[in-house]
Amino acid sequence: MWGIYGFDQISPERFKKPPGLRADDRLLETIMAIKILLFGQLKQLTGSSELELQDIADTDQLIKEMQSRFPEIRDLNYMIAVDKTIIHGNTSIHENQELALLPPYSGG
Numbered sequence: 001m002w003g004i005y006g007f008d009q010i011s012p013e014r015f016k017k018p019p020g021l022r023a024d025d026r027l028l029e030t031i032m033a034i035k036i037l038l039f040g041q042l043k044q045l046t047g048s049s050e051l052e053l054q055d056i057a058d059t060d061q062l063i064k065e066m067q068s069r070f071p072e073i074r075d076l077n078y079m080i081a082v083d084k085t086i087i088h089g090n091t092s093i094h095e096n097q098e099l100a101l102l103p104p105y106s107g108g
Contacts (some may be wrong), residue, residue, distance in 0.1 A: 032095050036062070040103035045072050060090045062099070078103050 036051045043049050046069075056062050059080050067074050079086050081100040082093070093099065 032056075032093075034062075034093055034095075034097065034099060036066075037098070037100040039100065040105075041076060042073060042078060042101045042103055045076075046070055056093055058090050058092050059087060062093065066101070076103070 033052050033054045034056055036053065038046055038049055038051065053062070053065055056065060059082070062080070079102045080091075081087065081098075081102055082091055083097055084100075086102070
């Protein structure tokens with residue numbers, strides 16, 4: 001039936017899913033991507049000053065994902081900042097928040 005409207009002539013490439021969305025027959029789900037800024041030793045070990053991760057709901061999940069991707073950071077001490085505030089304990093992560101992994105620092 002759709003052939004009579006010309007849909008059969010449209011390239012499948014035009015129907016690629018846009019980034020940030022996951023779809024199937026019954027579900028359209030938004031994927032939350034978060035940006036994490038890295039400093040000091042963490043930047044050196046990961047090889048980047050920032051990373052983008054998806055489907056991270058809280059800081060405990062962020063730590064597990066980072067340790068899974070970069071096992072060498074398991075033994076490092078670092079702090080997590082959410083929107084420029086250092087957090088203590090598990091904290092929910094929401095879209096458009098700024099996260100940073102900070103190595104220990106000294107005054108001077």
